[in-house]
Amino acid sequence: MPGGVRAELAIHGPENCPLATLSERTGASVTDVTWAEAGDGVAEEFRIPSDADIDVLADADADAVVDIGEERVYRFDRDAEATCPCDVVESLGSPLADVRLRDGTLRLTLHPKSVERLRTVVAALNDAADTVELRYLVHTGDGDDADRSVVDWSHLTDRQREVLRTAHEMGYxxxxRRANATAVADELDIGLSTFTEHLTAAQGALLDELLPE
Structure with missing residues (x-):
């Protein structure tokens, strides 16, 4: 059986993503996001719990399509010229296996052709969001040659390791999430911007280990 790559990315502060705003305002999970070209624009559909705030959905010009159990499918139109993070990923030849959102964070699951392609995807997304998080990476080889990646923590500073460890322990x-960035920064007694800086640097160092040139 051939090897492969499966990764999940969390996109914080995604640009040109109406569903990120909608999920943040409703506080509900948005799942099963799909889209297709529709004339000069893009028609987008998604699932959300039936008890989600109807006023927020109306403000987003989302129309109810069908009820499925305790969820409801909605549809809205968006400008095809406004490139969103999902468009960025697919333009690089990596179809999305799953797209969902909660509290304004976009979660993407994909199967890039290689870890090198994943590096390219992450780099491109860094220009389309506040922060890009590698949630997990599964990289397998053929048979007994399966790749079990090992991260060398020596590439991180003591502060970066502390930030990662605290964020993990608090459920960030x-x-x-059990804790947001502000709560973790408070626990570390540092400012929010400093927390983000350390977290971004630490994740960059880990990506360099996991995704070698």
């Missing part, structure tokens, strides 16, 4: 990387 869980879905849904």
């Amino acid at each position: 990387f869980e879905y849904p």
Whole structure:
């Protein structure tokens, strides 16, 4: 059986993503996001719990399509020229296996052709969002040659390791999160911008280990 790559990325502060705003305002999970060209624009559909705030959905010009159990499918139109993070990923030849959102964070699951392609995807997304998080990476080889990646933590500073460890222990990387960035920064007694800086640097160092040139 051939090897492969499966990765999940969390996109914080995604640009040109109406669903990110909608998920943040409703506080509900948005799942099963799909889209297709429709004339000069793009028709987008998604699932959300039936009890989600109807006023927020109306403000987003989302129309109810069908009820499925305790969820409802909505559809809205968006400008095809406004490139969103999903468009960025697919333009690089990596179809998305799953797209969902919660609290304004976009979660993408994809199967890039290689870890090198994943590096390219992450680099491109860094220009289309505040922060890009590698939630997990599964990289397998053929048979007994399966790749079990090992991260060398010596590439991180003591502060970066502390930031990662505290964020992990407080549930910052869980879905849904048990602690947001502000709570973790407060626990570390540092400012929010400093936390983001350390977290971004630490994740960059880990990506360099996981995704070698």
